[in-house]
Amino acid sequence: MSSSADALLALLEKHPLLSASQLAVVRDQLRPRFPEAAELAAELRERGWLTDYQIQQLWKNRGDSLFLGPYVLLxxxxxxxxxxxxxxxxRHLDRMDAVKVIKPESLNRPGFLQRFQREARAAARLHHANVATVYTADECNGRPYLAMEFVEGVDLQKLVVTQGPLPVASACEYIRQAALGLQHAHEKGLVHRDIKPSNLL
Incomplete structure (x- = not known):
């Protein structure tokens, strides 16, 4: 890709990651100040208008991959x-969600898509303080995805890695919360088959 700010602007005009007003600021104010694409990208990152991941995808000419139905991947x-x-x-609700995008190779497994859809419907019936809410399961351009509540914070594995072993009282409380969520899922006929610290927030 060209290293000029004009090339980055052309990509941003092609892939609507910015609002119309943000794009106008880029075109009229920022492009003259930052003639190099890397400089302009750094400014947009600093303003919180683009993420590192989005910039990388644009550099790779994969801007289309950032859009999934009503979602913009950040x-x-x-x-x-x-x-x-x-x-x-x-985009329609201006809400942060967590979106799981299914890998193409997973779709080659016999019965995978049917099982994914069945489990998504079951998960959508769960409404509990200790379970992330599932909003929708859909498919866009052959890419199935599951959209759910985005929970701020770190997972239990990262917490232990960064802070060391947890105090007994904290560990017991985290396990209690997880158990309550799992009990609710079990009562709805759903079995979580991948319980591990990195899946507990």
Whole structure:
């Protein structure tokens, strides 16, 4: 990709990551001040208008991959066996959600898509303080995804890695909360098959 700010502006005009007013500021005020694409990108990152992940995808000419139905993908949060989870903005509601995008290779497994849809419907019936709410399961351009409540904070694994072993009282409280959420899921006929510290927020 060209290193000029004009090239980055052209990508931003093609991929509507910014609002019309933000794009006007880029075009009229920032482009003259930051003639190099890297400088302009750094300014947009500093303003919170673009994330590092979005900038990387634009550099790779993969701007289309940042859009998934009503969602704009902002940054990856984690990755599991069947998909990758992103922090995403729901454009119509201007709400932050967590969106799990299913990996293409997962779709090749026999019966995977049917099981995914069945589990998504079951998860959508869960309404509990200790369970992230599922908003929708859909598909866009052959990419199935699951959108759910975005929970601020760190997962239990990162907490232990950064702070060391937890005090007994804190560990017991976290396990109690997880158990309450799992009990609710069990009562609704849903079995969580991947309980681990990195899945507890």
């Amino acid at each position: 940054e990856p949060l984690g990755e599991g066996g069947m998909g990758q989870v992103f922090r995403a903005r729901q």
